[in-house]
Amino acid sequence: MPGQSRFADLEPLLERVQKPIQYVGGELNSTVKDWNCGGHGPDESELTVRWALMYPDAYEVGLPNQGVMILYEVLNERPDALAERTYAVWPDLEGLLREAGVPQLTVDGHRPVGDFDIFGVSFSTELGYTNFLTALDLAGIPLHASERTEGHPLVIVGGHASFNPEPIADFVDAVVVGDGEQAVLELTDLVAAWKSRGRKGGRAELLAQVARSQLAYVPSCYEVDYHPDGRIRRVAPKPDLGGVPWRVAKHTVTDLDAWPYPKAPLVPLAETVHERMSVEIFRGCTRGCRFCQAGMITRPVRERSITGIGEMVERGLSATGFEEVGLLSLSSADHTEIAAIAKGLADRYEGSQTGLSLPSTRVDAFNIELANELTRGGRRSGLTFAPEGGSERLRRVINKTVTEDDLVATVAAAYGAGWRQVKLYFMCGLPTETDDDVLQIAALAAKVIETGRRVSGQRDIRCTVSIGGFVPKPHTPFQWAGQLAAGATDARLRLLRDTIRADRRYGRSIGFRYHDGQPGIIEGLLSRGDRRVGAVIEGVWRDGGRFDGWSEHFSYERWMRAAAEAFDGTAVSVDWFTTRERDRREVLPWDHIDSGLDRDWLWEDWQAALAEQEVDDCRWSACFDCGVCPEMGTQIEIGPTGRVLLPLSVSSGARQRLSEPPTAVTSVSSDSVAEVGQRLT
């Protein structure tokens, strides 16, 4: 019977694997619905649309993923749908599953992934592609979409990597581009209607409907022609499929307050990368950092209101028992009401164990008042900033408009206020970069230490420099740039390391962490590759490639071997896809995926980068005509709202500071917070 739990088959294998707890499910706030929840009896089981959702990495990385958590909850709220989760199994369990003939299972109901209607996979990074193939294979789903039949789930992918899905085009049925929460509901409607019509027209008809509806990109509905020199001539809808669009547009959710998910975040059973609850305080970023794909593809900025944030924090904490709340976004200190949010939350939770954090803070948006609110009553361990480029010249190229004076003034204020450690993130291999740009990182770190010692009067000041290779990404102004070769990246990083070590005065106070250049080249191949790269991914997977995002599993040699085989006799190579600069006219593999960004605007911004010209943030200044808002019918959604975030339940420490009598405040319910907030101010 489809949908039966296979836990009895899995359980005996678990005592032979590392971390068996990650496969058992049953987390707080997880859901296992009846397999036939959409109907009222076995005959009506067809009325349910069932999703198996995967984050293609280990449980400890996948469970905290907000995207999967949101879709899981949004789908399970529907009476006629169910969603369960699955994560990548480590090679030890993979071997045992194969031996025992047990398929890829969900962690919720331990049901075979192959029994579901839809297998939905969210890719934050391209290095999850081999794990995706493992899951397909273990689930008994043919790797190639063309070989799937009526009995197989639809394989639908999404996430940031899906803005160039071409390298995995052969393995997927459809691709949701952009925000997923509304799209999965509409896809559920479409599949439900098709099922209720007795699956009329079969799988091919369903996919054609998906393609025509523009809900998702269906790679099999398009064909790609190439020039003899390897470049793409064009990507076009197949002529026999009427109504399939030439370009597929991203989905954009507006009014984040209408989507307060996850309402009840999952609480992991095993240790995970983030032991905290996250509340997304805004989506999108218009700072215009030219290297940042996330910022470009999530435009425009859409802020959640201060009251919406307050309610999500309160509800989430009581649903989970977490003691830390991360205020999540691409640049959290940029929220127009961040000061009031931080103060309001610090007031509300003062005296409790609840801590607050901003996972990403720009140097120029940071201020000590904000940091003080976030660490009120807590330890001031470390602050992290990301200047990204070592020299001011390079920061103009990447449009990260932070001057050295800004950075030094910020760290001086931080050290003066009691912090002892600062972490600085940089990239190596940025367009136009020279050795000198990178060596300026050493000088900057020394200046940070010197400033810290002077301001604090202490010698135990530390600065850690963390640096990785830059990978040019689709839908950014750097999509045309040549990537720095792995050897050149490594040589530049060695030079920097030796320079820091040779600094007798400050070198010992500077920590240095770097990633070598080889994984970046493979990420570059997968990011800017086209359909021909699919053979490389499959070759690596067949050669044992798994968990490529983990340094202990990643093998550059395996990737290069598979690429040499796949590209043998063709005009393309790994270098062709990575270190080659493209010209304006070249058809890029992702040109038919519409992120809303105007191609001419991106090109002009690339030229502005080469001319070291900066562009302002449209959140605070005029529109720079990137194309997103008119193209997508959206607009920036920001405050200030003028509202305040009031404590819903007041701790004794916070009560002292409120000007109104405590009874007026303690009677506030979460439903009426906005209204009472107006009254009290």
Ligand code: SF4
């Ligand atoms: S269209 Fe204008 S306002 Fe909208 S994101 Fe682009 S630059 Fe900003």
